[in-house]
Amino acid sequence: MSGLTIKQVTGNIGAEIEGVDLSGPVDASIADALRRALWDHQVLILHDQFLDIAQLKQVTALFGPLQRLPYVEPIAEDPLVIGVRKKATDKKIAVFGGNWHSDFSFLEHPPAGSLLSAVEIPEVGGDTVWSNQIAAYETLPDNLRDVVEGRAAIHVGKPHGVKFAPKGNQRSTIKMVRGDPEADRETFHPAIRRHPETGRRALFVNPVYTSRLDGMSEAESEPILDRLFWHATRPEFSCRHRWRAGDLVVWDNRSTLHFAVNDYDGSDRLLYRTTFSDAQRPQA
Ligand SMILES: [Fe+2]
Numbered sequence: 001m002s003g004l005t006i007k008q009v010t011g012n013i014g015a016e017i018e019g020v021d022l023s024g025p026v027d028a029s030i031a032d033a034l035r036r037a038l039w040d041h042q043v044l045i046l047h048d049q050f051l052d053i054a055q056l057k058q059v060t061a062l063f064g065p066l067q068r069l070p071y072v073e074p075i076a077e078d079p080l081v082i083g084v085r086k087k088a089t090d091k092k093i094a095v096f097g098g099n100w101h102s103d104f105s106f107l108e109h110p111p112a113g114s115l116l117s118a119v120e121i122p123e124v125g126g127d128t129v130w131s132n133q134i135a136a137y138e139t140l141p142d143n144l145r146d147v148v149e150g151r152a153a154i155h156v157g158k159p160h161g162v163k164f165a166p167k168g169n170q171r172s173t174i175k176m177v178r179g180d181p182e183a184d185r186e187t188f189h190p191a192i193r194r195h196p197e198t199g200r201r202a203l204f205v206n207p208v209y210t211s212r213l214d215g216m217s218e219a220e221s222e223p224i225l226d227r228l229f230w231h232a233t234r235p236e237f238s239c240r241h242r243w244r245a246g247d248l249v250v251w252d253n254r255s256t257l258h259f260a261v262n263d264y265d266g267s268d269r270l271l272y273r274t275t276f277s278d279a280q281r282p283q284a
Contacts, residue, residue: 004030006037013132013256014239015041022049022059022248031062034250038063038113039197042252043130045241049117049248053078056117056248056274063250064112064276069104071160071183072096073175075272082273084116084174086126088266096174097260100131100233101208103253103275106155106187111253112278116271118247125264128249131238131257133202136231137192140203144231147224148191150284152214153205157183164211188214190284195255202255203232204282232257243271254278 005018015037020030038044051059057080060066066080075083084096104110116128140148158164160176161183191213193204207229212221240261241249251258253275 004033004037006041008041009045010239012135012237012239013041013130014043014045014241016045016047018047020046022046023051023055026059026062035063035197038250038252039195042132042134042256043239043241044250046248046250047244048246050246051117051248053081053272056081056115056272059248060115060274060276063115064278067111067275067277069111069275070107071157071177071180073177080274082174084260084269084271084273086264086267086269088268091265095260095262096176097128097258098262099208100229100257100259102133102204102206102257104157104209105189105204105206106157106183106185106209108187108281109278110189110282111275113251113253114273114275115248115250116273118243118245118271120268120270121243121245121247122264122267122269125261125267126269127240127242127261127263129238129240129259129261130251131233131259132255133204133232133237133257134195134200134255135237136234137201137203140231144224144227148203148205148213148228151191152188153191153210154186154188154212154214155206155209156186156211158209158211186211189282192284193254193282194284196278196280196283200255203228204254205229205232206257207233233259254282
């Protein structure tokens with residue numbers, strides 16, 4: 001028995017984990033139970049962990065090898081950790097992740113998952129929302145399923161490349177590299193992917209990075225992608241986390257989308273973020 005308690009937070013996605021302290025060495029049976037819970041619930045929420053950078057990296061490694069993210073400046077102390085920070089004086093700026101997306105799907109090996117550790121949280125606002133893409137796939141209307149079944153979707157690193165990069169100097173909470181022609185390269189991934197741990201199938205299209213469907217132009221793809229994105233982000237597939245300092249959240253990037261809600265101008269917010277890698281490319 002691992003001794004931890006798993007409490008679902010909605011009918012389709014997310015679970016709170018109680019009875020585990022991740023600040024020290026973690027038993028193999030607990031690590032197994034955490035991984036299993038992540039594959040089952042897509043998002044794990046653990047309160048009152050208050051991890052420092054070294055502890056956060058140790059916990060990340062329970063889920064997979066740490067991955068350094070391209071195009072994003074890490075914290076000065078550690079190349080594998082990002083500081084997701086917005087200051088009270090940062091008003092009317094874009095936040096990192098402020099649209100529905102999965103992380104870095106334009107890479108040949110998109111990350112398997114990520115962790116966020118909350119340091120400083122506004123009195124109100126700054127929630128994060130996730131959406132379960134296994135549930136989205138399983139409820140796809142037949143006419144949409146027929147279009148994407150067996151088809152690849154094309155992903156490009158839009159904000160970081162040349163072709164799609166935002167015009168002008170966009171102010172953001174995170175320092176990002178832009179203007180890299182390599183980011184405009186098209187990467188093909190199956191629009192329906194099979195989860196390597198559970199074999200369950202998930203919709204894998206990305207409102208930020210998916211430019212079109214294979215065999216179609218961007219113009220032909222757009223109305224279909226819009227319908228897919230609308231379905232993929234329905235409230236019944238989602239959970240919304242209201243952060244407290246000390247919270248740790250882990251999510252599966254292979255079967256979820258997420259969204260950072262930017263509704264806290266005038267407050268400081270800081271979370272540390274790590275990412276773990278996938279051994280294989282997305283498989284149909
Ligand atoms: Fe993200």
